[in-house]
Amino acid sequence: MSSVRPALLLAAAALVACGHPTPRNDGASARNDRPAPVVVPAPAWCVDGWCREKPALGITRSIRGTGWNDVWTLESTGVVHHFDGTKWQQFDLGLRPPQAAYALWALGPRSAMFVGAPGSGRRYDGSTWRPVEPESYSLWALSETDAWAAAYGNPYCKLQHWDGVRWTKDPFNGAVGGTLIGIWGSATDDVWAINNGGTILHYDGSQWTIVVDDLHVGLQPVIAPPTYPRDWQLTSIWGTGRRDVWVVGGYQLRPIVLHWNGAAVWAAAPDDAWATTLYTEALYHWDGKAWRLHSLHPHAGIQSIWGSGPRDVWAAGTALLHWDGASWTDRNLTTGDLAGAWFASADDGWAVGRGGAILHWDGRAWSRAPSGTTRDLFGVWGAGARDVWAVGAAGTALHYDGAQWTAVSGAEDDLTRVAGTGPGDVWLISPGNNWHWDGHRLEARPAPAGIATGPSGELWGFDATSLVHWDGTAWQPQSEPFPDADQGGWRVNAIFPTGNTVWGVGGNVVKWDTGKPSTPDLPAPAQGFFGPDYYELTSVWASSPDDVWACGGTQVLHWDGHAWHRFHLPGPRLVAIAGSGHDVWAVGDLGVIYHLRGPDGRR
Structure with a gap:
């Protein structure tokens, strides 16, 4: 019998397997x-x-x-x-x-x-x-x-x-x-x-x-x-x-x-x-x-x-x-939970998540990029392939210049979202203060609770009561006050604009056309282990008004200009969705990444 003393697992509340003695080398x-x-x-x-x-x-x-x-x-x-x-x-x-x-x-x-x-x-x-x-x-x-x-x-x-x-x-x-x-x-x-x-x-x-x-x-x-x-x-x-x-x-x-x-x-x-x-x-x-x-x-x-x-x-x-x-x-082979994704093109994208994880997509495979932080990252957005921002816990703000990620100081609180209109107009959002980057420094400025940049560079936001639009100098209200969620109204988790149309998601989908809201019919949710897996959508992205994607839980929804269609992707919870053209990615818990290629969703 080998004299090697094997490693010993001491667990406080687990169901774990056991090992056996092995030859020493x-x-x-x-x-x-x-x-x-x-x-x-x-x-x-x-x-x-x-x-x-x-x-x-x-x-x-x-x-x-x-x-x-x-x-x-x-x-x-x-x-x-x-x-x-x-x-x-x-x-x-x-x-x-x-x-x-x-x-x-x-x-x-x-x-x-x-x-x-x-x-x-x-x-x-x-x-x-x-x-x-x-x-x-x-x-x-x-x-x-x-x-x-x-x-x-x-x-x-x-x-x-x-x-x-x-x-x-x-x-x-x-x-x-x-x-x-x-x-x-x-x-x-x-x-x-x-x-x-x-x-x-x-x-x-x-x-x-x-x-x-x-x-x-x-x-x-x-x-x-x-x-x-x-x-x-x-x-x-x-x-x-x-x-x-x-x-x-x-x-x-x-x-x-x-x-x-x-x-x-x-x-x-x-x-x-x-x-x-x-x-x-x-x-x-x-x-x-x-x-x-x-x-x-x-x-x-x-x-x-x-x-x-x-x-x-x-x-x-x-x-x-x-x-x-x-x-x-x-020797980690992968990463933990992923919370955000953004793509400059079909062969250049980023995903961020737990423990400072940053992953890069080069069109063939995902690889880990050094972030310089172990703090959780919650959002990522770029003004271009060489101008990308990632934000996260305790005021963490990182900027990618095409060669490396570096920390940008000046922000506070947990930063949950980032978006903008260009290199000198970037907004970092937190539950407390919000921060604006003018190309040189961060400054605390009022902003909505959630923001998103559309395919044409248009920047929209939302708070608990209404939809707003950034006109370059101020945030302008663009909709009637939201109905109270407790009274059958909406709870918006995320938005995405496509021209004059803005899509919002939460427990359902809301569509604003020139500020007027409507709630389209959605397909029946997938059946979960304990019954219907009711929608709790956390992210939305669109390439055009007739190509809109949303995700949450184990479900992805797609609007093709005529109707909504549902995809059920069993496994870890999906948190964020993003894409470039006809390529769409959904990322989420435990580092899961799903990819849909081609206009009809087939490889």
Whole structure:
């Protein structure tokens, strides 16, 4: 059995998968001069002409592997990444809610499997991903012919075994409630399982038995809060051999670590273990004497840890981080939530979002651009390809001059929107003060709550009561006061002008022709998991009065000059829509980007 001490996930409230011991490769894992990894995009996944140019980030539920050059990650959306030591390859399997992926296992570069909600499981044979049966939160495999998964859901823990041909249910049902959320083993006759209610089970090669039923009786945790109530939960299990098994859990972000050494129950820890409290930026390392804190960036959201050796440890969640024995580095393959997009042309566009993320589209692929900030960005707009603005939290204002992004000082509050008529007439909008750029400096000036620039450079705005137009010197009212939203009126989230016509969206669509409003009929909303997915539109964009697009939730609406048509794009929530000519992009949560090409929406 390997002497490597694997990374250890310490989670406070999660459903996470477990790992298995892997061969040590000190020569490989010690290298710090490996080539910088690149990403090989997955084939686009398309629905109704909309293609996901960039898979949604999702939440990385699990990271597993067999060595430094064979690392796999699984996201809740069914996106799998594989690292071969040089490059990352994406597999976007296009799971649709309520499908969700939970647990991953890897046996080599040509053998991986994941399980999840009903209909979500897949197995990779080196060339093809095929459906697998288990509906499970947890998965463990020793070989191609020996794997265990826990049946999905309550009221009883039900285990299933894979023999290389089929899955069979184990006769063990027991009086064990809750859900089995962790399985790990060192051999065919040494497999452990835990449920979220605190029960610990062991398999000896012939049957499963309950080893621990009450965590409050006779246990001395390695780490524990001063008092731990009876509703604390176990969340993950991992080990290196029969006498080195870790079980972790917690209660309200207070961690608990238990350790089995084969003789005394829950005894001393080894000298190299990693742990994290779920959804935080903190990682803890045990060096044999004490736990030491490693603070990471604020959006790490760690859910899973895996390593092939002390100099090759990976941590993943809403970020992807790597430990080389000396420091943690960000190896993120994508970005978090996206909040805004703007395009100068079909081959030159920008998207911005969480943690200072800025992405650039060059007509072929999206790439990350350095922003110089970790603050969330909410909006982007440009007067031209070499004159682009991005705005965000705490007065963050960035300007792109065609070569690089630089910070512009002078603004305050959270800036949520940006638009203008040219390089010397740019407006930055916040819930507090609004700011105007005259080409030299920012100055606080009154402005409406929301603004947008049309295809011809016309600048319009709206506030809680009316529509306004910027005539170059002042904001002029252009409509009657809005009806009170509480009295069946409108709640406007965004507008977009096309000449004398202005479109507004919110819970419905409003059209102003020369200041006179109308509310067109919309197609019935898509059916969600719990019923109709009623419209909550957050963004609108148009290339002309007869080509208008709006998005919100998982739906996109299109006006073709005669009627509105609906597209349902399952997955993360769509937040912003923008385009150039007949090319349209919708971006949103978890970094999702959909692209529609061509006048008829077909590739």
